[in-house]
Amino acid sequence: MMNxxxxxxxxxxxxxxxxxxxxxxxxxxxxxxxRSLTDAFAAVEADGRVPIIAEVKPTSPTTxxxxxxxxxxxxxxxxxxxxxxxxxxxxxxxxxxxxENLRRIREAVDVPVLRKDFIVREDQLDVVESDxxxxxxxxxxxxxxxxxxxxxxxxxxxxEVHDSDELAEALAAGxxxxxxxxxxxxxxxxxxxxxxxxxTDVPDDVTLIAxxxxxxVDDVRRMRAAGADALLVGTAIxxxxxxxxxxxxxxATQESETET
Ligand SMILES: O=C(O)c1ccccc1NCC(=O)[C@H](O)[C@H](O)COP(=O)(O)O
Numbered sequence: 001m002m003n004x005x006x007x008x009x010x011x012x013x014x015x016x017x018x019x020x021x022x023x024x025x026x027x028x029x030x031x032x033x034x035r036s037l038t039d040a041f042a043a044v045e046a047d048g049r050v051p052i053i054a055e056v057k058p059t060s061p062t063t064x065x066x067x068x069x070x071x072x073x074x075x076x077x078x079x080x081x082x083x084x085x086x087x088x089x090x091x092x093x094x095x096x097x098x099x100e101n102l103r104r105i106r107e108a109v110d111v112p113v114l115r116k117d118f119i120v121r122e123d124q125l126d127v128v129e130s131d132x133x134x135x136x137x138x139x140x141x142x143x144x145x146x147x148x149x150x151x152x153x154x155x156x157x158x159x160e161v162h163d164s165d166e167l168a169e170a171l172a173a174g175x176x177x178x179x180x181x182x183x184x185x186x187x188x189x190x191x192x193x194x195x196x197x198x199x200t201d202v203p204d205d206v207t208l209i210a211x212x213x214x215x216x217v218d219d220v221r222r223m224r225a226a227g228a229d230a231l232l233v234g235t236a237i238x239x240x241x242x243x244x245x246x247x248x249x250x251x252a253t254q255e256s257e258t259e260t
Pocket of ligand 1: 012013016055057060061062063181183185188211212213214232233234235236
């Protein structure tokens with residue numbers, strides 16, 4: 001079920017995967033009418049801002065405490081701050097997420113919504129509609145098959161990779177939206193140089209997203225300089241005033257923005 005030796009994976013991530021394998025799928029095949037992620041990025045770019053996917057992330061194995069605010073209010077604040085799209089954790093046991101949160105949020109906003117979860121089987125695509133689903137190359141048995149299964153339901157697919165081998169696998173599977181995760185899921189360590197190193201091998205026609213570990217305006221500029229079409233940011237947006245946090249990141253490359 002996984003490309004890597006399971007012993008190499010951090011215990012928290014092993015637990016996440018074990019729970020993912022147990023989680024039930026849907027009983028009816030979904031057909032999704034998705035909002036375009038690339039159009040949403042283009043609209044934000046045309047406005048001179050940085051496309052940010054803001055993540056509704058109530059908690060995580062590397063975060064202290066839980067943010068209990070209404071997820072819909074958080075999502076609306078993210079859109080008010082200028083987020084191009086939203087990412088919504090639906091993993092319940094380790095991230096405090098739910099498919100119900102995603103359903104309510106997608107109804108309440110008009111930007112594309114990514115379902116952030118650890119999907120390992122085709123039937124797990126059928127539990128809730130979203131505009132984009134995440135597939136993590138490291139954790140999926142047959143990436144090409146699951147990617148096709150998702151696209152045939154109308155989902156756009158963000159394929160997450162962490163190194164050049166996974167990138168090659170994602171490209172061979174036909175991924176057109178790729179996220180390079182700065183968080184090493186084996187050790188749970190974050191290093192922004194990961195994006196810089198792996199991004200050099202990504203073809204221009206791929207929509208490229210920098211994921212995890214972005215906490216300052218300088219980090220946003222660094223990821224953009226390394227070729228990120230968009231950035232996925234969770235913790236640094238959830239920590240404090242959500243509208244202000246998103247606005248700071250979306251305006252990071254504007255001349256008047258000096259704060260780091
Ligand atoms: O965020 C974690 O602690 C985590 C732990 C184990 C597996 C995955 C994890 N995060 C998933 C994510 O992809 C992030 O939520 C997302 O990229 C945002 O990252 P950040 O901006 O660093 O919160």
